[in-house]
Amino acid sequence: MLKRLKAKNLTVFPKAELSFAPGLNVIVGENGCGKSHLLKVAYSVMAASAEEGRKPTAGEPTKTTLQKALADKLVNVMRPESLGRLARRKQGRERCEISLEFSENPLDCAFSFATSSTSEVKLDTVPKAWQAEAPVFFPTRELLSIYPNFVAIYENHYLEFEETYRDTCVLLGALALKGPRAAQAAAILKLLEDAMGGKVVLDQNGRFYLQIPGQGNMEIPLVAEGLRKLAMVARLISTGSLLDKGSLFWDEPETNLNPKLIRLVAKVIYLLCQQGIQVFVATHSLFLLRELEILSSEQAFSKVEHRYFALRPTDSGVEVEQGDALDDLQTLVLLDEELAQSDRFLESGA
Numbered sequence: 001m002l003k004r005l006k007a008k009n010l011t012v013f014p015k016a017e018l019s020f021a022p023g024l025n026v027i028v029g030e031n032g033c034g035k036s037h038l039l040k041v042a043y044s045v046m047a048a049s050a051e052e053g054r055k056p057t058a059g060e061p062t063k064t065t066l067q068k069a070l071a072d073k074l075v076n077v078m079r080p081e082s083l084g085r086l087a088r089r090k091q092g093r094e095r096c097e098i099s100l101e102f103s104e105n106p107l108d109c110a111f112s113f114a115t116s117s118t119s120e121v122k123l124d125t126v127p128k129a130w131q132a133e134a135p136v137f138f139p140t141r142e143l144l145s146i147y148p149n150f151v152a153i154y155e156n157h158y159l160e161f162e163e164t165y166r167d168t169c170v171l172l173g174a175l176a177l178k179g180p181r182a183a184q185a186a187a188i189l190k191l192l193e194d195a196m197g198g199k200v201v202l203d204q205n206g207r208f209y210l211q212i213p214g215q216g217n218m219e220i221p222l223v224a225e226g227l228r229k230l231a232m233v234a235r236l237i238s239t240g241s242l243l244d245k246g247s248l249f250w251d252e253p254e255t256n257l258n259p260k261l262i263r264l265v266a267k268v269i270y271l272l273c274q275q276g277i278q279v280f281v282a283t284h285s286l287f288l289l290r291e292l293e294i295l296s297s298e299q300a301f302s303k304v305e306h307r308y309f310a311l312r313p314t315d316s317g318v319e320v321e322q323g324d325a326l327d328d329l330q331t332l333v334l335l336d337e338e339l340a341q342s343d344r345f346l347e348s349g350a
Contacts (some may be wrong), residue, residue: 001278002247004044004101009088011037014317015189016327020280021307023166023273026292027282028329029311035282039137039249040077040164042280045100045109045141050071055314060087061127067139070111074121077137079176083178084115086105090318107131135247136236137164137195138169140255144200144208145236147172172232173202174239185237188271192234195264196223200238202229209236226257231267250268254285266291273304277296293326 004255007016012034018025045220048069052058070085080086087096099110110125139162142152147169153159154166177185193199195231198212209217210231220228236242252264266288283289295301310321323329 001245003103004099005038005042005043006066006097006099006101007038007129009094010034010041010096010098011086011088011168012313012318012322013037013214014088015157016318016320018309018320018322019307020278021305022278023220023304024292024296025278025280025309026271026289026304026306027280027309027311028284028289029282029315029318030284032314033311033313034322035284035311036251037078039280040253040303041074042100042160043100043135043164043247043249044073044077044136045098045139046131047077048136049107049127049131053078053132054134057154059128063123063126066109066111066126066301067123069121070119071117072120072165078161080161082118083113083121084117087115087117089111089115097124098205104129107152112154133244133246134167134171135249136241137168137287138229138232138248138250138253139164140252142225142232143168143172143204144231145226147220156212168232169256171241172208173206174241177240177243181243181298182238184275185240185243185316185342188268189234191271192230192237195261196227196234197232201236226261228266229253229255229257230261230264233265236272242272242277243275245276245278247280248272249280251282252284253281254283254288260286262288266295270301270304272293274281289326296325 001021001022005018007013011302012114018038029035052065052069063159074086075083078086086092093113097111097112101108106128109123109127111121111123115120143165150169151166154161196210198210201209201211201217205210210220210223211217220231242248254262257265269281273279296306308323308326310331312319312321321329
């Protein structure tokens with residue numbers, strides 16, 4: 001489990017320190033405040049470690065291996081023109097410093113790079129072990145409709161897609177679970193399949209369909225986009241990528257979802273936390289925040305620990321405020337705006 005992320009001079013953040021819960025972590029802020037940057041930095045470090053550790057030639061982590069692997073992953077996920085572009089610029093050259101602390105100390109990692117850095121980072125703390133589980137990253141759009149041949153094309157041609165697309169597509173193509181682990185996933189899958197009206201299937205030609213009882217298979221591009229996002233969750237649960245002790249980074253899960261489906265997504269997030277998944281969500285949706293708060297007060301989810309983070313832009317950069325509940329946060333501009341709109345609506349008599 002990721003316990004803490006510290007960053008200095010990272011993009012819009014002069015300094016940030018986030019202490020995470022083992023269950024649900026919600027980052028709230030306006031567009032342009034760096035919500036996605038925080039998710040992608042944490043994801044990149046964990047994914048780079050998991051990828052290197054899966055290689056047949058992998059020994060113990062070394063500076064030589066990780067200096068380039070971390071730099072490559074950060075560039076491929078965040079898509080700057082060069083690594084140094086991720087370092088916040090004030091006057092002259094600045095160094096970006098990043099550290100991740102885990103509940104398992106051997107995984108701790110710290111590194112830095114300058115505005116002039118291109119292909120390597122400087123390792124200050126080298127982890128003593130590789131990440132055992134590959135993290136999962138959900139971008140704002142669904143990926144099932146672009147899945148056919150995407151990984152092969154991505155790996156053989158330059159595409160202007162961040163590498164999270166490729167990584168998640170690899171996981172989507174994994175084989176479905178069988179046996180006891182399939183039974184473990186059944187309850188959450190039923191909830192999603194009832195909402196979608198069918199089951200997600202992958203045919204031998206590498207195309208996804210929604211298998212609807214009594215109607216046959218519907219091509220995934222013909223399914224509503226909101227349901228396709230749920231289908232991604234269902235697929236990754238059925239393959240085991242979102243079971244046991246893993247991590248899910250979900251960027252704006254509310255995108256292209258109606259309120260009914262947002263309620264379902266909120267419940268699925270809590271169910272995943274119950275399964276031992278550490279979930280990181282970036283959002284600016286008042287509706288999603290309220291649903292998560294409502295669920296947190298229910299007895300069924302009382303054991304899920306949660307943490308909230310609010311990002312506030314200032315003249316000197318973005319600051320991070322954090323607490324165990326939304327009420328602990330003073331910096332929630334998006335809530336003020338949405339609540340003010342409700343007031344204006346009532347006053348208008350519309």
